Amino acid sequence: MTDPNGLAPLQQFALNDRLANYGDGVFTTMSVKDGKVALLNRHIARLVNDGAALGLSVAENAVRQVIQSALKQRQDGVLKLLIGAGQGGRGYARPEQSALTVAVSWHEIPAFYQQWQQQGIHLGSVGVNLARQPLLAGLKHANRLEQVLIKRALANSPYDDAIVTDENSTVIEASAANLFWLKEGHWYTAGLEHAGVNGVMRQFILAQSVPVQEVAMSLSEVADADAMFLSNALMQVVPVQRLTIGAASRELAVAPVLSLWDTLKPLYAGEYGAA
Incomplete structure (x- = not known):
């Protein structure tokens, strides 16, 4: 159903994006300090395992590549990573072929x-x-x-x-x-x-x-x-x-x-x- 070797960057949701329409995807929110991610391997394993539970083939190496790229932009803060099931039709059923998408965003750790x-x-x-x-x-x-x-x-x-x-x-x-x-x-x-x-x-x-x-x-x-x-x-x-x-x-x-x-x-x- 999906390409296990990569994650297509998602900058803007399409009208038929399954992540935006149905919440069809997984995410994790990471604490980053001095360019290193707290509980990194647990975050990656969670994305892979939770994706599999939803029928999404999330590749560990692809997730690592996305995080590596994000860490070039910023060394401290909160890194959020969303993985979606891609685009689909009007209904709930996924199309037979769909490419997983990934959205990355940076945020501040809540001051309180x-x-x-x-x-x-x-x-x-x-x-x-x-x-x-x-x-x-x-x-x-x-x-x-x-x-x-x-x-x-x-x-x-x-x-x-x-x-x-x-x-x-x-x-x-x-x-x-x-x-x-x-x-x-x-x-x-x-x-x-x-x-x-x-x-x-x-x-x-x-x-x-x-x-x-x-x-x-x-x-x-x-x-x-x-x-x-x-x-x-x-x-x-x-x-x-x-x-x-x-x-x-x-x-x-x-x-x-x-x-x-x-x-x-x-x-x-x-x-x-x-x-």
């Missing part, structure tokens, strides 16, 4: 992330749930309408971010980050069999020696956690300083999160790479 990392955030709930769809669960696909609705609700709330559940009230993640919590001396994170995004920072944390159990817990079960943090490729690790669920609001311990991040920092630094 550093403050969040140091001081923690106020996490609440906004009442927008994720649908359960095992075929898409874990994927960083380009259809993000659920997250758009969550961000809209969050903008009208007093919270810095939101704890998001699926339609069965099972805790999944935050608005654009994975969620970890400490309860009775054990670290947990949500299993992503039915919904959510398997972030590269989440993958990194789970690959380390720190024991973290993937579970299905309800919002009420997570509400009495002792500590909690958000993670993604840009914010890295952000502690939750206050948690509000319904009418109940309380302070959470930040020290366990900072201690865990101190342990992980040297390992994280070792995963910067040049494409």
Whole structure:
């Protein structure tokens, strides 16, 4: 269906572009410092694996070439890479022959992330749930309408971010980050069999020696956690300083999160790479 040896540059969406029309594609957002990409190999593997889950043949060497070219333009910031299924007809079905496209853009790292990392955030709930769809669960696909609705609700709330559940009230993640919590001396994170995004920072944390159990817990079960943090490729690790669920609001311990991040920092630094 697609050319596995290259990615056609995309500067402007055609009217029948499948990425623009249906979110038919995958993407990743990378933190770049001094010309090196944090968690580089995990980002590339995610694009290849998630593309394959959607039936897109994304070649690792082609992705590396795109990143290499982008790093010639800029050495620091946020590098976003979108891979789309190319152009198609009016309907949902892809044409038998289509060339994958790639769009690259540079952005600034949100300035408030550093403050969040140091001081923690106020996490609440906004009442927008994720649908359960095992075929898409874990994927960083380009259809993000659920997250758009969550961000809209969050903008009208007093919270810095939101704890998001699926339609069965099972805790999944935050608005654009994975969620970890400490309860009775054990670290947990949500299993992503039915919904959510398997972030590269989440993958990194789970690959380390720190024991973290993937579970299905309800919002009420997570509400009495002792500590909690958000993670993604840009914010890295952000502690939750206050948690509000319904009418109940309380302070959470930040020290366990900072201690865990101190342990992980040297390992994280070792995963910067040049494409």
